[in-house]
Amino acid sequence: MTRARILIVGGGFAGVECARRLERALSPQRARIALVAPFSYQLYMPLLPQVASGVLTPQSVAVSLRRGLRHTRVIPGGSIGVDTDAKVCVIRKITDEIIDERYDYLVLAPGSVTRTFDIPGLSEHALGMKTLAEAAYLRDHVIAQLDLADAATDPAERASRLRFIVVGGGYAGTETAACLQRITVAAARRYPRLDARLIKWHIVDVAPKLMPELGDKLGSDALRILRDRGIEVSLGVSVARVEPEQVTLTDGRTLPCRTLVWTAGVTASPLLATLGAETVRGRLSVTSRLTVPGADGVFALGDAAAVPDLDKGEGAVCPPTAQHAQRQGRTAADNVAASLRGTALRSYVHKDLGLVVDLGGRDAVSRPLGLQLTGMPAQAVARGYHLMALRTNVAKVRTVTNWLLNAAAGDDYVRTGFQSRRPATLRDFEYTDAYLTRDQVRARTRSAAGGA
Incomplete structure (x- = not known):
């Protein structure tokens, strides 16, 4: 049996929770799970002000990715482009080496970056x-x-x-x-x-x-x-x-x-622009099952996705909070596993804590x-x-x-x-100028395909 290649982009709340749940749902013989993350830790962002004030040490809010992940391959770097047609994710490793990672299922949870405006200085x-x-x-x-x-x-x-x-x-x-x-x-x-x-x-x-x-x-x-x-x-x-x-x-x-x-707020990762998919205020437009319309095998969640808030209805989307990201990570994992098994996917529904x-x-x-x-x-x-x-x-x-x-x-x-x-x-600090354009991604993957 061919093992499915599952690639998760992002080591935050959504990505790590998705990887942990996938490890419980799928054996290593059924799927090869890889996680792309620039750092070796999951950052608990709600406590950053206490790090800045010295109440907490940095290690308190930097939770090692190696704890709790048993057979997920961690790729140290960041995704700088995605070609959904070729099913290739372009990754810049922390050494600046650029590699192409192929996938069967892609879970996009790259988080967000600080939103800025054109203010002098x-x-x-x-x-x-x-x-x-x-x-x-x-x-x-x-x-x-x-x-x-x-x-x-x-x-x-x-x-x-x-x-x-x-x-x-x-x-x-x-x-x-x-x-x-x-x-x-x-x-x-x-x-x-x-x-x-x-x-x-x-x-x-x-x-x-x-x-x-x-x-x-x-x-x-x-x-x-x-x-x-x-x-x-x-x-x-x-x-x-x-x-x-x-x-x-x-x-x-x-x-x-x-x-x-x-x-003054955040905006979705620049990575999303390389997909050429529909967005809602910069976040990927997804279904309630966290799938990206028109992109086979691609799921998106957390800060990167405009996930419908079925609890509120009327076109509302879930806010980009840790509470939602963790829960969406579990739903995405369940739906990736369901896709592999050929069973029905479930919608993301939550109750606010x-x-x-x-x-x-x-x-x-x-x-x-x-x-x-x-x-x-x-x-x-x-x-x-x-x-x-x-x-x-x-x-x-x-x-x-x-x-x-x-x-x-x-x-x-x-x-x-x-x-x-x-x-x-x-x-x-946020490496916002590290991403490729959509045309650069497509040119790279087409060149690689031609060489092969």
């Missing part, structure tokens, strides 16, 4: 918060601003170094600002020439509400908590220009600032199964959810240990310096 000066490297870099950068502000003799320089602007009032931006504001204010006690009142954190979002997914009450509660802690929140406002030492907002204000963190937002310390807002919570009860739910979602016991133990250590011993304000000379642009 944004690409040159903004910092991201989507990768582990960006979180580590941001921590070093923020502490460096405190060090430099303490040593500064010019009041204008000190003011610009002590103002931090976070663009994006969603979960990532709000949690990043909340966690880092808490640590910088606490750190001021260790600096003889810094006054905590001089440290300014500012959330900017073009939307009229902060985290509208929370609903009016919890959204208002979160806004009140942030403002009570001294975090300025400007809604209905965006960034007009970013310069090395100041940021201009669309309402005309020019603020001294040397740190702008950009978390709720939302959690950790604002650092004892501050949080949560809505588990519709119940609205704030304060310590919300914090307990938020941390319980994160522990449940972490895939391995090792990661759970590391995370709990870090939380306990931080609660007992407090924060440290150490710059590692490991990335002090690395480029800090979104493009450098």
Whole structure:
């Protein structure tokens, strides 16, 4: 019996969950499973703000791909193009070697990249918060601003170094600002020439509400908590220009600032453009069974796919969250196995478990199964959810240990310096310029076919 070649692109929630379930459903004699991932870990992104603030170590949120995957071949690299007619995926390995990987079934879960706009100075000066490297870099950068502000003799320089602007009032931006504001204010006690009142954190979002997914009450509660802690929140406002030492907002204000963190949403991986398939706001249009129409043997899920939300109906699609990605991974695996066996595929249907937002310390807002919570009860739910979602016991133990250590011993304000000379642009950290065009992919696969 010929073994089916199953290729999974992406080592995030959706891709890893799909691989794990396929290993249980199909024997190695029935299928050869390969997973393409640029890093040797699955990143638990919801806890990145706690890495940036130093509450958690990077290892706590970087779960090894080798734990839980028994016979899946892991290809260290990223897919840079797909030819669905030839059933070939073009992969750039971490050595920059480019290879062609043939497949019978392709599961696309390449995730997303930070969404940017044509704002002067944004690409040159903004910092991201989507990768582990960006979180580590941001921590070093923020502490460096405190060090430099303490040593500064010019009041204008000190003011610009002590103002931090976070663009994006969603979960990532709000949690990043909340966690880092808490640590910088606490750190001021260790600096003889810094006054905590001089440290300014500012959330900017073009939307009229902060985290509208929370609903009016919890959204208002979160806004009140942030403002009570001294975090300025400007809604209905965006960034007009970013310069090395100041940021201009669309309402005309020019603020001294040397740190702008950009978390204003995500867009699907540039890989999807190489397929030439129909998209919905940049995400692949898929059926409720996660299949890509017109592409034989191709499934798409997670941030890469506009998966119909059958629970809401009326053309709604599932939001790009970890909760959906994990569940879609299981559904995709079941449907790939069903395709091999010639049985019926099932639709993706879900029940929302709720939302959690950790604002650092004892501050949080949560809505588990519709119940609205704030304060310590919300914090307990938020941390319980994160522990449940972490895939391995090792990661759970590391995370709990870090939380306990931080609660007992407090924060440290150490710059590692490991990335002090690395480029800090979104493009450098997220490799958005590494992809081929659709024509380049087709020319490559046609040339390879002709040579064969």
